[in-house]
Amino acid sequence: MPSLDGIFFDPMKIFKSIALLLLLFLPGAIYLFLQGFGKNKFDIPIYYSTGVDTLTACGQLMVAGQYHVDPIPAISGQLMDKVTLYDFGVLSDSNFVSQRNNLLTFLTKFKSEERLQVASLYTTDSLYTTLEGYSILKYVRVDSSIFKTFVSCQLFVFDGDKASSEALPMVLVDKERKIRGYFNPNDLEEIDRLNIEVNILLNE
Numbered sequence: 001m002p003s004l005d006g007i008f009f010d011p012m013k014i015f016k017s018i019a020l021l022l023l024l025f026l027p028g029a030i031y032l033f034l035q036g037f038g039k040n041k042f043d044i045p046i047y048y049s050t051g052v053d054t055l056t057a058c059g060q061l062m063v064a065g066q067y068h069v070d071p072i073p074a075i076s077g078q079l080m081d082k083v084t085l086y087d088f089g090v091l092s093d094s095n096f097v098s099q100r101n102n103l104l105t106f107l108t109k110f111k112s113e114e115r116l117q118v119a120s121l122y123t124t125d126s127l128y129t130t131l132e133g134y135s136i137l138k139y140v141r142v143d144s145s146i147f148k149t150f151v152s153c154q155l156f157v158f159d160g161d162k163a164s165s166e167a168l169p170m171v172l173v174d175k176e177r178k179i180r181g182y183f184n185p186n187d188l189e190e191i192d193r194l195n196i197e198v199n200i201l202l203n204e
Contacts, residue, residue: 043200044180044181044197044200044201045180045181046066046178046179046180047067047178047179047180047181048063048066048067048178048179049066049067049178050065050066051063051064051065051066051067052067054156056152056153056156057148057149057152057153058149058152058153061153066178067178067179068176068177068178069154069155069173069177069178069179070154070177071177072146072149072150072154074142074143074146075119075121075140075142075146075150078119078138078140079117079119079138079140080117081175082115082116082117082175083115083116083117083172083173083174083175083198083201083202084116084117084118084119084172084173085116085117085118085119085170085171085172085173085194085198086119086121086155086170086171086172086173087103087118087119087120087121087170087185088120088121088147088151088157088167088168088170089120089121089122089167089168090103090120090167090170090185091103091118091120091130091131091137091139092120092122092127092128092129092130092139093122093128093129094128094129096167096185098186099167099185099186100129100131102185102186102187102188102191103185103191105191105195106191106194106195106198107131107134107136107137109195110136110198111133111134111135111136112135112136113136113202115202116136116198116202117136117137117138118134118136118137118138119138119140120137120138120139120140121140121141121142121147121150121151122139122140122141122142123141123142123143123144123147124141127139151168155171155173155179156179157169157171157182167184167185167186169182169183169184169185170182170183170185170194171183172194172197172198172201174201180197180201181193181194181197
């Protein structure tokens with residue numbers, strides 16, 4: 001029988017071997033776990049994915065399954081088939097100086113992004129103010145009745161009339177015309193979220 005004399009178990013070597021095995025196999029185990037049970041934290045919401053059943057300013061709207069924004073020729077005819085951020089006066093009304101300043105970081109970051117457009121809708125005969133140098137920005141004039149129908153009954157931003165002194169939320173819509181987000185232009189944290197979520201959406 002072989003003698004056990006002279007056999008020495010080095011605790012440090014055993015510890016290093018175990019640590020090495022953990023380093024080799026733990027990342028793979030975590031990855032497999034997340035693939036099987038985890039949720040992608042970089043997903044952004046898809047609104048009204050199970051349908052719509054709500055009372056709007058245009059009457060009761062019922063849609064089964066994923067809701068898509070219906071194109072209105074007076075608006076869609078002036079836009080491209082792209083990811084679209086809809087603005088309702090912040091970029092065209094002189095009353096919204098602070099909100100417009102909040103958006104400058106977003107416009108600067110994406111000003112040459114060909115997959116994105118910012119549609120600033122207005123109803124007046126002429127623009128009170130414009131921003132130049134941003135190729136993604138498109139000013140779209142629409143009749144007030146079309147504006148109300150689109151904003152209230154298609155994008156569900158508000159029901160009824162809204163005070164002109166109050167900035168409406170901006171709405172993010174993807175290429176498939178699914179609503180992907182609402183953003184308050186008064187809140188810088190919301191603009192930060194807009195920056196992040198647009199970047200995620202463009203890379204989906």
